[in-house]
Amino acid sequence: MKKTRILPILLLIALLLTHVSALEAPTPNAAAALLIERNTGETLMEYNADEKIYPASMTKIMTCLLTLETLHLSDVVTVSETALADLDESGSTADLQPGEQLTVEQLLYCMMLSSANEACNVAAEAVSGDVASFIGAMNRRAEELGCENTHFANTHGLHDEAHFSTARDLSLITLEALKNREFRKIVGTSHYTVPATNLTAERHLTTTNRLIIKADNNIYYDKRVTGVKTGYTSPAGRCLIATAEDGPLSLLSVVCGCDTTILPSGDLQFESFPETEKLLDWGFSSYTYATVLTSLYPVAEIPVSRSAGSNFVSLAPKNEITSLLPIDYDAEKIELKTELISESGVSAPVNAGDELGTVTVFYRGKELGSAPLVAIAGVERATLITYLSPSRSGAQGWFRTVMLILVVAAMIVIIVLLIVRSKKRRDKKKAARQMPEKKEDAPDWFRKE
Numbered sequence: 161m162k163k164t165r166i167l168p169i170l171l172l173i174a175l176l177l178t179h180v181s182a183l184e185a186p187t188p189n190a191a192a193a194l195l196i197e198r199n200t201g202e203t204l205m206e207y208n209a210d211e212k213i214y215p216a217s218m219t220k221i222m223t224c225l226l227t228l229e230t231l232h233l234s235d236v237v238t239v240s241e242t243a244l245a246d247l248d249e250s251g252s253t254a255d256l257q258p259g260e261q262l263t264v265e266q267l268l269y270c271m272m273l274s275s276a277n278e279a280c281n282v283a284a285e286a287v288s289g290d291v292a293s294f295i296g297a298m299n300r301r302a303e304e305l306g307c308e309n310t311h312f313a314n315t316h317g318l319h320d321e322a323h324f325s326t327a328r329d330l331s332l333i334t335l336e337a338l339k340n341r342e343f344r345k346i347v348g349t350s351h352y353t354v355p356a357t358n359l360t361a362e363r364h365l366t367t368t369n370r371l372i373i374k375a376d377n378n379i380y381y382d383k384r385v386t387g388v389k390t391g392y393t394s395p396a397g398r399c400l401i402a403t404a405e406d407g408p409l410s411l412l413s414v415v416c417g418c419d420t421t422i423l424p425s426g427d428l429q430f431e432s433f434p435e436t437e438k439l440l441d442w443g444f445s446s447y448t449y450a451t452v453l454t455s456l457y458p459v460a461e462i463p464v465s466r467s468a469g470s471n472f473v474s475l476a477p478k479n480e481i482t483s484l485l486p487i488d489y490d491a492e493k494i495e496l497k498t499e500l501i502s503e504s505g506v507s508a509p510v511n512a513g514d515e516l517g518t519v520t521v522f523y524r525g526k527e528l529g530s531a532p533l534v535a536i537a538g539v540e541r542a543t544l545i546t547y548l549s550p551s552r553s554g555a556q557g558w559f560r561t562v563m564l565i566l567v568v569a570a571m572i573v574i575i576v577l578l579i580v581r582s583k584k585r586r587d588k589k590k591a592a593r594q595m596p597e598k599k600e601d602a603p604d605w606f607r608k609e
Contacts, residue, residue, distance in 0.1 A: 254279055
């Protein structure tokens with residue numbers, strides 16, 4: 161009996177905990193983190209988003225962006241000796257050789273999948289002539305995008321104290337790069353084969369972003385994830401920018417400065433992957449798109465003068481408004497603010513669909529959107545008869561009734577006057593006919609002077 165009573169209580173507690181965890185933003189095990197809904201640009205969660213971090217190979221997002229904005233994918237580039245100089249031998253590489261020729265497209269796959277550091281310098285020289293000039297262009301472009309705490313000192317992200325950014329700035333750079341279709345294609349590719357070049361055999365590349373590698377032995381694979389880029393140096397920690405989609409939601413996740421954990425099996429776990437998964441799970445389970453205003457129902461009315469029918473017309477939104485909201489949003493907190501083109505009203509005629517105002521939707525003081533208000537039915541202009549019709553209500557009806565009486569009375573008076581005038585004319589004509597033609601023929605009383 162006691163077990164029977166305890167079980168429902170435990171289930172209720174579990175449901176409550178699940179509900180709370182779905183709505184309460186997780187605390188990331190990272191130096192900085194950020195979660196953005198891409199369709200709206202709304203920040204769903206942030207943690208130290210404006211604190212300085214080392215971007216490591218996430219730097220390559222900017223390098224790739226500038227390359228795509230300047231060169232054609234089919235352009236052929238040649239690897240120079242200077243592009244390979246001063247690189248950490250233990251860093252990521254695609255083993256590009258001096259004098260090797262490949263297309264810009266192949267170079268970018270080496271850069272973004274294998275995270276090849278030398279590919280960044282090759283691209284920089286192809287775009288700007290030399291690496292230093294390209295780095296200057298990187299910093300100018302960052303400033304154009306609104307990055308306030310970013311400074312690039314190299315093209316690839318190998319550690320440099322003067323090479324830093326923030327989670328928020330990196331999100332701005334990535335969102336700009338994602339506008340480019342070729343960028344999205346490259347960073348969403350898990351495997352790519354570079355054909356044989358003039359110096360090497362074909363290369364088989366695999367992305368460092370394990371979230372998009374579909375394999376039986378990959379515990380990190382997430383079918384919702386569509387890109388973007390990893391990063392790692394010892395000072396930077398494990399970093400990852402990822403995009404993911406689930407239903408109408410499209411998320412951008414940034415995690416910086418995550419740990420590397422040694423598992424009991426001896427394998428290494430890059431915590432940037434589970435931390436990203438944690439943010440994505442929370443975002444998808446905590447937010448939804450809700451229709452906060454529909455065009456099916458009127459939300460206001462406006463007075464109409466000189467109409468042949470109703471003295472007002474109902475107004476409905478021209479289009480519906482759908483907004484990103486917490487999944488547990490309170491519909492009673494949604495407020496509508498209407499503004500008519502004239503508070504005193506409009507004159508007939510009114511056509512169905514005429515825009516006669518606007519409506520704005522707010523949730524807890526935040527504006528969600530606005531739409532034109534349109535007439536849901538037409539109103540004809542009154543003729544004289546309909547204008548004088550007493551089928552009205554209120555003061556307007558009484559006024560028109562009195563006007564009708566006065567008009568009818570005036571019409572009766574006019575008719576009577578016309579009848580009297582007509583009768584007088586007939587009598588005058590009759591008297592004229594009875595008058596004698598000659599004076600001597602007239603009676604004595606008529607001839608007397």
